[in-house]
Amino acid sequence: xxxxxxxxxxxxxxxxxxxxxxxxxxxxxxxxxxxxxxxxxxxxxxxxxxxxxxxxxxxxxxxxxxxxxxxxxxxxxxxxxxxxxxxxxxxxxxxxxxxxxxxxxxxxxxxxxxxxxxxxxxxxxxxxxxxxxxxxxxxxxxxxxxxxxxxxxxxxxxxxxxxxxxxxxxxxxxxxxxxxxx
Numbered sequence: 356x357x358x359x360x361x362x363x364x365x366x367x368x369x370x371x372x373x374x375x376x377x378x379x380x381x382x383x384x385x386x387x388x389x390x391x392x393x394x395x396x397x398x399x400x401x402x403x404x405x406x407x408x409x410x411x412x413x414x415x416x417x418x419x420x421x422x423x424x425x426x427x428x429x430x431x432x433x434x435x436x437x438x439x440x441x442x443x444x445x446x447x448x449x450x451x452x453x454x455x456x457x458x459x460x461x462x463x464x465x466x467x468x469x470x471x472x473x474x475x476x477x478x479x480x481x482x483x484x485x486x487x488x489x490x491x492x493x494x495x496x497x498x499x500x501x502x503x504x505x506x507x508x509x510x511x512x513x514x515x516x517x518x519x520x521x522x523x524x525x526x527x528x529x530x531x532x533x534x535x536x537x
Contacts, residue, residue, distance in 0.1 A: 358419070372419035374444065380411040384453075391457070394515070403514055407457025417446020417481070442485040448497075449478040462515065467505070470519040476500050477527060489537060495530040 359373040385406040386395045396402040423441040452475035462468025479497035486492065504511075505518040 356415075369421060369424075372421065374415070374417050374419050374446065376413065376415040378413040381456075382409050382411070383407070384409050401514070405455060405458050407455060409453040410451065410456055411453050412451045414449045415446055415481070417444055419444045423487075439487045440485060441487060442483075444481075444483040444485070446481055447478070448481050448495075449476060451476055464519045467518050467520070469515045469517055470502050473502050473519070473522070479527075490533070490535050493530070493532040493534075495528070495532075497527040497529075498524050499527040500524050 357375045359375075360368040360371045363371055384404065385391075386397070386404070389395050389406065391406040393405075394402055395404050397404050420443045421440070422443060423439060454474050455471060458471050461471040463472045464470050477497050477499040479495065481496075482494045484492040500522050501524075502519055503521040503523055505520040508517040511517050
């Protein structure tokens with residue numbers, strides 16, 4: 356996480372907490388018992404996995420409001436650490452789910468294929484509250500995009516036998532998280 360206030364002079368730090376996180380991941384994902392063009396199921400997913408390089412990423416841009424600042428507990432360790440801080444962090448999170456780099460051009464959306472170049476994106480606002488005595492509350496509201504198959508191929512069991520037609524955005528989830536850091 357990068358906080359813009361960390362590089363500013365002391366007199367400007369309190370109200371300039373613009374926070375950013377960028378987390379790109381390049382991975383090679385493979386099931387060694389199948390060839391590179393055979394899809395496989397992994398951990399109860401949709402079964403659209405192919406051997407090869409994938410890209411995943413998360414981007415967060417937000418603003419942190421230090422309502423009450425208290426650094427008295429920062430040097431204490433483990434469970435004795437208690438503070439009287441109160442911070443509100445609000446922002447927008449975008450995540451790119453696995454995008455196949457190896458098979459990107461196999462069956463593209465432009466050619467009405469099975470969407471080898473489709474990029475799943477989940478996005479939404481996040482609000483976090485760092486409360487006194489190490490408690491915290493996080494609120495999430497997310498949407499996600501999804502592909503729409505053509506009417507004549509939507510019922511095909513095997514996804515590579517379907518034809519991509521369009522995409523849509525749907526509500527994915529709402530989360531309320533209450534916890535305690537020790």
